[in-house]
Amino acid sequence: xxxxxxxxxxxxxxxxxxxxxxxxxxxxxxxxxxxxxxxxxxxxxxxxxxxxxxxxxxxxxxxxxxxxxxxxxxxxxxxxxxxxxxxxxxxxxxxxxxxxxxxxxxxxxxxxxxxxxxxxxxxxxxxxxxxxxxxxxxxxxxxxxxxxxxxxxxxxxxxxxxxxxxxxxxxxxxxxxxxxxxxxxxxxxxxxx
Numbered sequence: 221x222x223x224x225x226x227x228x229x230x231x232x233x234x235x236x237x238x239x240x241x242x243x244x245x246x247x248x249x250x251x252x253x254x255x256x257x258x259x260x261x262x263x264x265x266x267x268x269x270x271x272x273x274x275x276x277x278x279x280x281x282x283x284x285x286x287x288x289x290x291x292x293x294x295x296x297x298x299x300x301x302x303x304x305x306x307x308x309x310x311x312x313x314x315x316x317x318x319x320x321x322x323x324x325x326x327x328x329x330x331x332x333x334x335x336x337x338x339x340x341x342x343x344x345x346x347x348x349x350x351x352x353x354x355x356x357x358x359x360x361x362x363x364x365x366x367x368x369x370x371x372x373x374x375x376x377x378x379x380x381x382x383x384x385x386x387x388x389x390x391x392x393x394x395x396x397x398x399x400x401x402x403x404x405x406x407x408x409x410x411x412x413x
Contacts, residue, residue, distance in 0.1 A: 222279050224352040224363065226260045228407040231354075232269045233278040248272040253285040257354060257361055286354065289364045290319045292329030295412055296342060296371040303398050303413065306336055306381070307389035312401035314409055316366050317385075325367045333371065337390045338380030345370040351408035368412055 223230040237245055246256065248270040256268050272278050293316025296304040305312050317332035319325060330342045348368040354361055379390040393401055402410050 222282070222352065223408075223411075224282065224354060225407050226257050226354045229260045229265070230267045230407065231256060231260070231282075232267055233282050234269055234271060235273060235275050235278070237271055238269075242266040243269055245269050245271055248278065248281055251285075254361065283363060283365070285363075287360070287362045289362050290325070290328075291316050291364055291366040292319060292325045292327075292332060293317070293366050293368050294329050294333040294342065294344075294371040295348060295368060296333055296337075296339060296373060298372075298392055299374050300392070300394070302392035302394050304333070304337055304339060305391055305393050305398070305401055306387045307391075308385065308387045310404075312405045312409070314368070314412065316368075326369065329367065329369045330371070336382045336385060336387055338378060339373055339375045339390075340377070341373045341375045342371045343373065345372055348412055351412065353406070353408055366408075 222233040224233065233248065243266055246268065249272065251270055259265060260268055270282065272281060293314055295314055304315065306315050315333040315336040317328070317336065319328040326344055330344070333342055334340055348370055351366045351368065353364050355364055381387040381390045398413060402413055
């Protein structure tokens with residue numbers, strides 16, 4: 221099963237057909253994805269489920285429905301075990317961004333975290349779950365596929381918010397602060413933290 225978010229509502233990719241209650245089922249092979257996005261945005265549905273009999277093909281078939289944007293991001297910890305958060309578009313988020321040229325996704329993730337926050341000396345500890353969300357640019361829907369990595373750093377310098385990316389704050393948050401920040405964050409970030 222996979223979850224692809226449209227705002228905070230998921231499109232669930234699954235092999236299981238269940239009785240519809242607060243969601244609708246569609247067949248993945250024949251679904252009109254534009255219609256599904258509109259329905260999630262303009263109705264009280266909690267989610268939409270796209271059904272396909274072969275679990276191994278769920279994600280691959282879905283990703284062919286819209287153009288993909290590949291991104292890398294980080295859940296970075298400092299020596300005090302605080303998590304690096306950014307504040308953008310009136311929500312708390314983790315730093316991430318699009319891959320450039322033919323750089324590896326790991327290089328993308330480290331570069332983006334550094335560019336958006338000013339934090340250097342980042343080291344990847346392990347890969348985290350990949351997240352998927354649908355966004356609209358220039359009137360066209362796209363799927364952002366973000367590869368996330370847990371990172372660590374001993375960086376003690378000043379934090380720098382990359383304002384041209386719409387970031388207004390960068391902060392190291394302890395467990396209690398992170399929990400509070402997640403109340404005003406995105407569903408896929410809540411899954412990571």
